[in-house]
Amino acid sequence: MNKQLQQIIHIPPNPPVSPTRQPTEKVYASLIEPKHANTVIRRLNQIAPLQNLQHLKRINKKQVQGGKPELFVILCLASENETQSNTMPPGVEDVVNSYNLTPFITEVCKHVALSKEEWEEQCKLWPTSYHPPTYNINGITGFNEEDSKSVFSFMKSTIELAKYGDHLSFNAALIVDPLAGQIIARACDDVCSWHMGTNEAKTETCHIKQSEGFTSDADANRIARDATLISNGSSNNLLKCDTTVSCLNPWQFSQQSLDTSPCYCHPLRHATIVAIEASAARDRHLFRDSGHGEKLYEVDSTHFSPSGSPAKRQRVTLENVKNGGEQDVNTEGSNSLPRPYLCTGYDIYLVWEPCTMCAMALVHQRIRRIFYALPNPEAGALGSVHRLQGEKSLNHHYAVFRVVLPELEFPAER
DSSP states (O other): OOGGGOEEEEEOSSOOOOTTSOOEEEEEEEEEOGGGHHHHHHHHHHHSOOTTOTTBOSEEEEOOTTSOOEEEEEEEEOOTTOOSSOOOOHHHHHHHHHTTOOOEEEEEEOSOOSSHHHHHHHHHHSOBOOOOOOOOOTBTTBOOHHHHHHHHHHHHHHHHHTEETTEEOSOEEEEEETTTTEEEEEEEOOOEEEEOOTTOSOEEESSEEEOOSOSOHHHHTTOSOOEEEOSSSOHHHHHHHOSSOGGGOTTGGGGOOTTTOSEEEOTTOOHHHHHHHHHHHHHHHHOTTSSSSSOEEEEEEEEEOTTSOEEEEEEEEHHHHHHTOOOOTTOTTOTTSOOBOTTTTOEEEEEEOOOHHHHHHHHHTTOOEEEEEEOOTTTOTBTTSOBGGGOTTSSOOOEEEEEEOTTOOOOTTO
């Protein structure tokens, strides 16, 4: 295997666009006397705010060679089909008439610049603001050799978990604490089950069965539940149930007929959801005495790794905050520790790009980084169809990476 072909590719929040081919928006603009600029801008901000174009500067100052600088102001938005200034809002028309302005239509860049190169191109049309990202998640600007080895190792473990025989039969997920290098939870798709018979009172899970207990307290901080192949199901039954990976066809369950098919689907138990459930079970096992009889608050007690990246944010009790007490978060298994806040600071590794349901569940869990190996062209929520990581209305954003392994190809039968 050629290690040169292994790649970790950052999936940006917005689709990549050439700096010279950015989408534009039409606006009304006009030359304005400098002495009226402040008054006009205040009125325009009230009657015609640029709600979706906050990155634009309202004034464009152009230096005329051999003369005084000229000021141009954005009056308001214009529709795509307009070619002359004859449909401005009444309030804007009042401003135009009051100051004897001569409106014209021009184009400005529609989206915020994501790089300095994009910003420089935007300013050629109209001045915009550029604010480099203030967050720093390891990997966005590249991985060092040690971190790359760790990512490839965890991804290969995830792929092995997803195999049945020599084939990728279902999706798999690993939740990892990157600071400690420990596996917090592992799981596979648990959506498909098959009936043992009409007279049987129980239904067996197809593909995998999650073990409920923990092997020991020492192992509890590494693996919450271990996914194992069901021991009492035949290979024929497994093949009948294995019709598609859950995230590749999240609506498959709606097409199932319980009367004619020996297997049926549990629509919510995708690998990501099962792994989240396992992580929560681990927390309940390790922190039995925390979070039930006291009020908990999420505070900035973020711990940093030697590389300076934030690790696991802990949920701290109000009493501890008042007393200024600090506890050692590296001591696993202690009942005196406060329960961690969901999956803050953790990474998740997936074989297939998650669907929208799974991607949104990871937002709620405060996952920090998502790594997946194979794209999901029909239902992928992190690059293929949607880019949930770039949705501004969400209160949490993670970094997304695709891990390219030369020995792994998208299965032809899928």
